[in-house]
Amino acid sequence: MPEVLKAPLVVEFPFTRSLGPVQSAFLTGLRERVVLGVKTGDGRTLVPPVEYDPVTAEEIRDLVHVGSTGTVTTWAWNPEPRRGQPLTAPFAWALVRLDGADTALLHALDAPGPDAVHTGMRVRIRWAEKRSGAITDIACFEPYDGDDAEVTVHAGEFQDPVIGIVAPARLDYTYSPGRAQSAYIHALSDRRTVGERCPSCRKVYVPPRGACPTCGVATAEQVEVGPRGTVTTYCIVNIKAKNLDIEVPYVYAHIALDGADLTLHGRIGGIPYGQVRMGLRVEPVWTEGGRYPDHYRPTGEPDADYDTYRELL
C-alpha cells in the first residue's frame, strides 16, 4: 500500500471581541492596576466578573474594587510552558481568590518549583509593565507575605475605556487525507487521475473517499479516468481571495472527467473567460512540479451534448 500522506495544518485567526459593559470595565481596570469584581444578588463578589447572575439570571452591574493580593485555592504545576503561555520558565497554574472576592481567578503563579507552591499560600499580582486592557496586564502572581487589601465600591468608569480586544487563536493539526485520497494524490504525480468504483452502485468517485456515500460500502477498485472531460457548469470569479495566487477574473468550473460519475473542480484557461460554456470539452495542463493540473484548456472537440452530462450537473 502506498504511503498515506500527512502534513501540518495551522488554523489561525485574530478574532475580535466586543466586550460589553462588564468585561470592558474589568479589562480597562487591569490597565489601571485595578481589579474589579461584580456583586451578585446573594451578595457574593465574582472575580472575574460576569454580566448575568448565575443564580437568578438577572443582569448584574454593581462593581467592586477587590485586592491585588489573594490566596491560592488550588493549583497544578506546568513543567513545560508552551508558546503563548504567560511565562517561559516552568510555573504553576493557580486559582487565586483575591482578597474581597468569593470566586477564584485562573492565572500563572511564578514559583521556583512545585515544592514552593501550596494551597492556601498568599500571593499578589505582578503587573505587566506595558498594559493595554487585557488579562495579560496581570503578568502573573507571585508569593506574598503582607497584609490583606481593602475592598471598595467602584463605578467601573475610566477615561478611554477598552471596548474591544483582539484574541488571536491558533490550532495546530496534523492533517491526513487518508488511504484513498493519498493514492489519488500519488497517481497525480504521474499525471494520472485515478478514482475508485463502488462495488455496489458501480459509480466512479473522483477524488475517491474510500467509501461510497450512497451505498455506505468501502471502495477499492481503482479506475483511471480522463484525462479529457466536459465542463458541466462554472462561474466567473471576479473577487481576489486572500492567500490565493490566481489573477481575476478566472473561470471556476465543474469538470466531469470522462469515466467519472461526479465532477471535480478546476480553473479553465487557454480561452477568454467570456467564451467558456457548459459542455466545453477540456484537458488538463500541467506545469513542472505541480501537484494538480494548473488548469484545463479546450481540446478543440465539439461541445458535449447537454444530455450527456445533465445528470452530472
Add this chain to the structure above:
Amino acid sequence: MSKEPVAVVGIGQTKHVAARRDVSIAGLVREAAQRALDDAELTWADIDAVVIGKAPDFFEGVMMPELYLADALGAVGKPMLRVHTAGSVGGSTALVAANLVAARVHGTVLTLAFEKQSESNAMWGLSLPIPFQQPLLAGAGGFFAPHVRAYMRRSGAPDTVGSLVAYKDRRNALKNAYAHLHEHDLTLAKVQASPMLWDPIRYSETCPSSDGACAMVLTDRAGAARAPRPPAWMLGGAMRSEPTLFAGKDFVSPRAGKDCAADVYRQAGIADPRRDIDAVEMYVPFSWYEPMWLENLGFADEGEGWKLTESGVTELDGDLPVNMSGGVLSTNPIGASGMIRFAEAALQVRGQAGDHQVDGARRVLGHAYGGGSQFFSMWLVGSEPPAS
C-alpha cells in the same frame, strides 16, 4: 399517545447590523432572549430548558460558546443543548426545542440562535487551507454560483430573475425594523448594474454579513392557554440531510430538501402547498435560490419556479409572498438566519409582523438549509392548533 401540540408564544430579535460593538456575545443573545420572554410575559424561572444553535465555532473563535452563555440565558441548573447543522442550524435548533415540548419532556423551552460575524470572517472560516487540496474557491458565493448557472440552463429562466428577487427582498426589508440592510435608494436598475462577483451572481444578489440573534419561547397546550398574545402552532416540522457530494447529487433541487418538505406537508395535511400555504420565509442567501427552492419545496413544477417570481406572485402583496421580512438577502447572522425564518413565519400567523404582515396569513412555511445544500430544516406554523 399522541404528541403534545407545540405553540410559539414569544419571539425576540435583535436589530441586525454589521457589527454590534457595544455588546458581548452574551449581551447579544440576552437581548433577543429577553425580548422573547417579554413577548410571552414570562420570566427566566418559567423556562424549563434552553436549546441554542449557531454556525461553526470558527465564526467567532469561541469554542463551545454555549458553556459561557448558560448564565446569560438563565440556563444554570437546567438542561441546555447545543445544535449544529451549518447554515440550517437556526431551523434545526427550533425543531429540537419543539420536539422536547412535543415529547412532553419539557413544558416550556427557550430556543435561541445567533451569530456575531463581526468577530471573525466567515469567508476565511469556510476556506481553511487544507493540505494537498488545490485552493480555488472564494467563499460561499463561488461554491453556489455554478449551481445557479445550472438552474438557469435547466429552467431556461431569463437572466433578470435574480435581480427581481434581490430588489423585492430589499424593499420588503424596509418594512422590517429588525432587518440589517435598509437600502432606501435601491432601484432595480442599481441591482442589475451592481458588480458581478461570481458570475452569474451580482453583489446586490448576495446576503450581508450580520451580527444578530433570534429567540423563541415554545410551550405546550397549557402554556399556550396562558399566553397573553395569539400563539403560532406548529403543524409540521422535519429535518433531512445528505452528503455534500455524491454521484447523482442534484444541487439544483436536492433530494433531502424535497423529502423534508414532503414530510412537513404530510404531518400538516397539506395536499397542495401552492394552494394551502399562504406565505413562505425561505433561506435565500443568493437571490436565485428563491425560484430554485420554490421548485424544491413543491410550490412550482420543475423549471417553473422563476415564473412565480417574474409574475409577482412572491411579492409582499402577491398570491404567495416569499421573504416578507426581507429574508437572508437583507439580514444574515448565519447561525440565526434559519431561526429568523422560523420566527418570521410564526409572527405572520400570529398577526404580529407589523408593516410586513400578510393579511390573513393562516399557514406559513419557515425553511432553512445549510452546508453544501446538505442540511434542511422546515416547519409549518398555523394560526389554529393542529386538528388531532
